Amino acid sequence: MKKPLLIYGAGGLGREILSLVRASDEWEPAGFLDDSVPAGQVIKGVNVLGRGEVLSTFDGKRDIIIAIGDPILKHNIVQRLKPYGAHYPVVIHPSAILQDPLSIVLGEGCIVSAGCVLTTDLQIGNHVLINLNSTVGHDTHIGDCTSIMCGVNIAGEVRIGERVMIGSGANVLNRIAIYSQSRIGMGAAVVKDVAPDITVVGVPAKQMGE
16 A cells, blocks of 8 residues: 655645656655645645645654755755654655665655666765756765756766755766755756855856856
8 A cells, every 4th residue: 555645845846756756656645735835726636735834733743755956945844844743755766776776875855756877885865856867876975955956967976965956967077076055057067076155057167157
């Protein structure tokens, strides 16, 4: 029997995650939580139940996945939900490939979308999104609440901090360090370390404004 799963975020990414959940053999959608979509609205056949605080009316712990791309917002939502006993399972699309699953550590609330390839000896933190058709190479570490968007290629031995956003189509070379709360632009080629709290864009990637 499939287990009920709440989806936090009823926007575009939320609808994508809904399709992932429906493709799963383990989970079925139990409703959306959202801070801006009114309770009672129905999205693709799934009810919006209200803001995160509605969890206070539920009995026991509930399984939730956070379908929010922005890393800072995602982090803030996790902090808000702490009093409500939320439980965060890992959700993996059936088409994703984990080449060496015994050597891959996925933190709570991770999402691995369709077409992704995760190779070997990976440490991936809590609430990390690895979106459609992305690749993560060997010996890479990814910090909590980071979002890796569609079609990203991360080579081996990369270190990525917490709350990092890596835009669609970006490429990160071997042994690069990307520090916390930085943002990598769409299609960027990251060939050197990225300092914390900055945005880099272009090929090769440079700090915005340089």
